[in-house]
Amino acid sequence: MLKFPENFLWGAATAAHQVEGNNTNSDWWTKEHASGTPIVEPSLDAADSFHRYPEDMRLLADAGLTAYRFSLEWARIEPERGRVSQAMLDHYRRMIDTALDHGLDPVITLLHFTVPQWMHEAGFWHNPESPELFARYTESVLPILQTGVRTVCTINEPNIAAMLAGAEDESSLAADGGLPAPDPVVAERLLEAHRRSREILSTVPGIRSGWTVATQDFQSSGEQGADEALRDYGYVRDDWYLEASRGDDFVGVQAYTRTRIGPNGPLPLAAGTETTLTGWEYYPDAAAHGIRAAWELSGGIPILVTENGIATADDGRRIDYTRDSLRAIHGAIEDGIDVRGYLHWSALDNYEWASGYAPTFGLIAVDRKTFARTPKPSLHWLGSVAARNALDVG
Numbered sequence: 057m058l059k060f061p062e063n064f065l066w067g068a069a070t071a072a073h074q075v076e077g078n079n080t081n082s083d084w085w086t087k088e089h090a091s092g093t094p095i096v097e098p099s100l101d102a103a104d105s106f107h108r109y110p111e112d113m114r115l116l117a118d119a120g121l122t123a124y125r126f127s128l129e130w131a132r133i134e135p136e137r138g139r140v141s142q143a144m145l146d147h148y149r150r151m152i153d154t155a156l157d158h159g160l161d162p163v164i165t166l167l168h169f170t171v172p173q174w175m176h177e178a179g180f181w182h183n184p185e186s187p188e189l190f191a192r193y194t195e196s197v198l199p200i201l202q203t204g205v206r207t208v209c210t211i212n213e214p215n216i217a218a219m220l221a222g223a224e225d226e227s228s229l230a231a232d233g234g235l236p237a238p239d240p241v242v243a244e245r246l247l248e249a250h251r252r253s254r255e256i257l258s259t260v261p262g263i264r265s266g267w268t269v270a271t272q273d274f275q276s277s278g279e280q281g282a283d284e285a286l287r288d289y290g291y292v293r294d295d296w297y298l299e300a301s302r303g304d305d306f307v308g309v310q311a312y313t314r315t316r317i318g319p320n321g322p323l324p325l326a327a328g329t330e331t332t333l334t335g336w337e338y339y340p341d342a343a344a345h346g347i348r349a350a351w352e353l354s355g356g357i358p359i360l361v362t363e364n365g366i367a368t369a370d371d372g373r374r375i376d377y378t379r380d381s382l383r384a385i386h387g388a389i390e391d392g393i394d395v396r397g398y399l400h401w402s403a404l405d406n407y408e409w410a411s412g413y414a415p416t417f418g419l420i421a422v423d424r425k426t427f428a429r430t431p432k433p434s435l436h437w438l439g440s441v442a443a444r445n446a447l448d449v450g
C-alpha cells in the first residue's frame with residue numbers, strides 16, 4: 057500500500073464547454089459551425105451538464121472522491137461586453153453549493169480555453185486590453201467565490217492557449233507532428249491576465265490561486281544535437297510557464313503523454329508503440345515527470361495534478377494507466393515534492409475539442425442521445441483509492 061499525504065485531494069475534472077452543452081455565445085461555438093472548419097463535429101448539447109451537474113457530482117461523491125474541478129463559462133457570465141448575467145452567476149454558485157453539499161471540494165477554473173465571441177472579435181489575446189478584460193471578468197465572479205472555495209485556477213493551459221493563438225487552425229492541436237510555436241505576445245498577455253486575476257482573488261481570504269500548465273514531457277532522443285533542440289523546443293512551450301508560476305500559491309500539472317525530441321524537433325512514434333484514442337503514446341510516467349519539472353522550475357511551490365488521464369474504450373487500460381501514474385506520483389511525493397492532490401481527466405466522456413466525441417476520457421460514460429450516465433469500473437477503482445488514501449500495488 058502506498059499511502060498518500062493527509063488531506064490529499066482526490067477528484068475528477070471537466071471544463072464547461074466540453075460538458076455543459078449549447079455554449080452558443082463562445083468563440084468555440086462559432087468556430088465549430090464555421091464552414092470548412094477542421095473541427096470534426098460541433099459540441100451541441102455536449103453532456104448536458106449545464107442541467108445535469110447535480111447527478112455528475114453525486115456520482116463522483118458516491119464513488120468516494122473528494123474534489124471536483126469545473127470551470128465557469130465567461131461567455132455565459134458576460135454575454136455582452138460589460139454586461140454581467142446575475143442569473144448565470146447564481147447558476148455557478150449553485151454548482152459550488154452542490155459540490156459542497158456532496159462533500160466535494162470545488163476546484164474552480166476561471167478560463168478553460170473558451171472566451172465570449174465578443175472578446176474573440178475584439179482581438180482575443182492579441183488585444184492589448186485582454187488582461188484588463190480578464191481582470192474585470194475575475195472581479196465579476198468574485199461575489200460567488202466568497203465562501204467554500206479554496207482553490208481557483210485562473211487560466212487553463214496558457215501554453216496551449218498561446219499555441220492555439222499562434223496556430224492557423226485548431227486542428228494543429230490534434231496533429232502528432234508537434235505543436236505550433238506559441239505566440240510570445242499572447243504568452244505575455246496571458247501572464248499579465250493571470251497576475252492581475254491572482255491579485256484580485258487574493259482579496260478573498262482562504263482562496264489559493266494558480267494557473268494550470270500542460271506539462272508535455274519533452275525528452276531528448278540522445279542523438280547529436282537533440283539536447284539543444286529540446287531546450288529550444290521545450291522552453292517556450294512548457295518551461296517558461298512553469299518558471300512564471302514562481303510565487304503563486306500552487307501550480308497545476310496536466311499531463312497525458314511524452315514527446316521525444318530529435319535534432320530536428322519532435323519525432324514520430326516508433327512502430328508498435330501503444331497509442332490511445334487521441335493517437336498519443338500510452339505513457340503513465342508523464343504526470344510524475346511533469347510534477348518534477350514543475351517543482352524544479354517553479355522554485356518549489358505546491359503542486360496539484362489538475363488533469364491526468366487517457367482516451368480509451370478499454371476501461372481496464374484506464375485503470376492500468378491511472379495506477380501506474382499514481383505509483384510514479386507517489387515516488388515524487390516520497391522524494392519530498394509537495395503534491396496536494398490528483399484530479400483525473402475526465403469525470404465524463406465529453407467533447408474533445410477538434411477531435412469531437414470519439415476520444416473517451418471519462419470515468420463515467422454518457423449516452424449521446426439520452427444523456428444517461430453510466431459509471432465505469434475506473435470510477436469505482438479511483439474512488440476506492442480515494443477512500444483508503446492509498447494505492448494498492450500488491
Ligand code: BGC
Nearest residue numbers: 071212213216270363401408
Ligand atoms: C485540456 C482539456 C482536454 C485534455 C485532453 C487538456 O489539454 O485542458 O480540455 O480535453 O487536455 O486533450
